[in-house]
Amino acid sequence: MNDKKHLSVSAIQNGTVIDHIPAQNLFKVISILGLDKIPNLITFGTNLESGHLGKKAIVKIADKYFERDEINRIAIVAPHAKLNIIKDYVVVEKMLVEVPDDIVGIVKCVNPKCITNFENVTPKFHVADKKNVSLKCHYCEKITDQEHMEYR
Amino acid sequence: MKNRSLVSINDLSREEIFRILDMAEEFEKNPSQRILEGKIVATLFFEPSTRTRLSFESAVNRLGGRVIGFSEASSSSVAKGESLKDTILTVANYSDLIVMRHPVEGSARYASEVSPVPIINAGDGANQHPTQTMLDLYSIRKTQGTLNNLKIVMVGDLKYGRTVHSLLMAMSQFNASFVFIAPKELQMPQEYKLFLKEMGLKYEEHTDLAENIKDADIVYMTRVQKERFSDPMDYEKVKNAYILRSCMLEGTKANMRVLHPLPRVNEINVDVDDNAKAYYFTQALNGVYARMAIMASILGLK
Numbered sequence: 001m002n003d004k005k006h007l008s009v010s011a012i013q014n015g016t017v018i019d020h021i022p023a024q025n026l027f028k029v030i031s032i033l034g035l036d037k038i039p040n041l042i043t044f045g046t047n048l049e050s051g052h053l054g055k056k057a058i059v060k061i062a063d064k065y066f067e068r069d070e071i072n073r074i075a076i077v078a079p080h081a082k083l084n085i086i087k088d089y090v091v092v093e094k095m096l097v098e099v100p101d102d103i104v105g106i107v108k109c110v111n112p113k114c115i116t117n118f119e120n121v122t123p124k125f126h127v128a129d130k131k132n133v134s135l136k137c138h139y140c141e142k143i144t145d146q147e148h149m150e151y152r
Numbered sequence: 153m154k155n156r157s158l159v160s161i162n163d164l165s166r167e168e169i170f171r172i173l174d175m176a177e178e179f180e181k182n183p184s185q186r187i188l189e190g191k192i193v194a195t196l197f198f199e200p201s202t203r204t205r206l207s208f209e210s211a212v213n214r215l216g217g218r219v220i221g222f223s224e225a226s227s228s229s230v231a232k233g234e235s236l237k238d239t240i241l242t243v244a245n246y247s248d249l250i251v252m253r254h255p256v257e258g259s260a261r262y263a264s265e266v267s268p269v270p271i272i273n274a275g276d277g278a279n280q281h282p283t284q285t286m287l288d289l290y291s292i293r294k295t296q297g298t299l300n301n302l303k304i305v306m307v308g309d310l311k312y313g314r315t316v317h318s319l320l321m322a323m324s325q326f327n328a329s330f331v332f333i334a335p336k337e338l339q340m341p342q343e344y345k346l347f348l349k350e351m352g353l354k355y356e357e358h359t360d361l362a363e364n365i366k367d368a369d370i371v372y373m374t375r376v377q378k379e380r381f382s383d384p385m386d387y388e389k390v391k392n393a394y395i396l397r398s399c400m401l402e403g404t405k406a407n408m409r410v411l412h413p414l415p416r417v418n419e420i421n422v423d424v425d426d427n428a429k430a431y432y433f434t435q436a437l438n439g440v441y442a443r444m445a446i447m448a449s450i451l452g453l454k
Contacts, residue, residue, distance in 0.1 A: 113277050119236055140276075142257070142279075
């Protein structure tokens with residue numbers, strides 16, 4: 001599908017390609033990275049066939065490069081995402097997403113009685129399980145697991 | 153732990169726990185030391201808890217300090233819609249230390265992050281109540297002579313009971329074994345059982361009280377509350393099954409003591425009060441010494 005002759009999403013000259021995003025989380029990735037708020041040329045494809053993800057999505061952002069910390073923010077929704085850094089149509093660097101130790105913002109605490117759901121307090125979590133991504137609230141100490149994750 | 157807040161029992165290392173317990177022991181021998189003279193402690197109780205508040209205030213007063221504060225949110229500016237942050241920042245101007253009780257979970261951690269003075273968490277919803285855990289540890293060490301290798305039987309509401317959860321976490325550092333006695337609806341949550349398994353600590357679960365306390369070192373009683381049952385019939389069925397009576401204490405170990413965070417309703421029959429194994433009122437007294445030690449330690453006075 002994705003060979004050079006039949007690209008589902010056309011190539012970019014310079015920028016970043018984020019591949020292997022679970023299709024259902026594409027728009028979460030877009031929102032977490034703030035791609036809906038930048039002026040760059042962005043193309044994406046979704047529901048593409050993928051061996052281990054079932055349906056995957058891919059995003060290509062022209063003239064945009066991400067910092068390590070920035071890109072790790074998508075780890076909770078796309079832990080297997082791969083990044084290709086493109087310069088002059090050539091992949092010059094590949095990056096994998098790493099699940100960080102702490103997550104700030106992004107996710108809501110599952111506990112309705114948590115202070116972060118009462119007052120203007122930014123949710124903060126310590127990652128309790130990196131493999132299945134479960135988060136322990138820094139404030140109320142309750143666990144929010146993948147199944148109950150809601151994004152802000 | 154000078155100038156540090158105390159929010160969760162998990163913030164304290166074993167060494168810090170021992171240091172506070174040793175200090176509490178000194179305060180028990182000599183409770184009237186005016187080391188808090190000139191200090192102001194604010195007790196902010198956003199929900200009422202008379203027992204905890206009086207215990208803190210007694211500790212401050214015995215050490216010669218002064219107390220300001222409120223005992224329920226309706227008599228503070230919270231009722232006017234003030235945020236927790238604003239309340240804390242304001243009260244921090246008036247005091248050297250803030251003791252707070254709040255119904256919202258995580259409120260104490262948040263307060264400790266915005267406050268320029270140390271915060272002591274006196275209970276944040278169902279989350280943490282570290283000074284209760286410290287007084288429980290003090291009571292256990294005092295009656296057993298050690299914290300190591302004890303058999304702790306926990307009885308009653310083990311599902312929602314914040315006290316038993318924190319005590320379990322704390323005692324897990326001392327190779328304790330546990331027996332959980334609760335009605336089906338109120339059993340110890342899975343996450344704590346998993347934690348014990350990971351720590352390699354033994355636990356048993358039972359629904360019968362009388363038969364499972366014979367080899368206990370500590371029997372920790374809690375209240376089974378009617379509100380916890382979705383079906384009132386379920387409550388009626390079990391409400392009498394978790395009442396400790398003096399006759400049940402026959403044949404238990406000589407060193408065994410009965411603890412309860414109080415207030416008690418009927419889960420410990422009054423005939424236990426006269427039994428030498430009843431310890432819950434002394435446990436409440438120990439709370440004053442434990443809180444003296446925690447405050448003195450945070451203010452760097454000892």
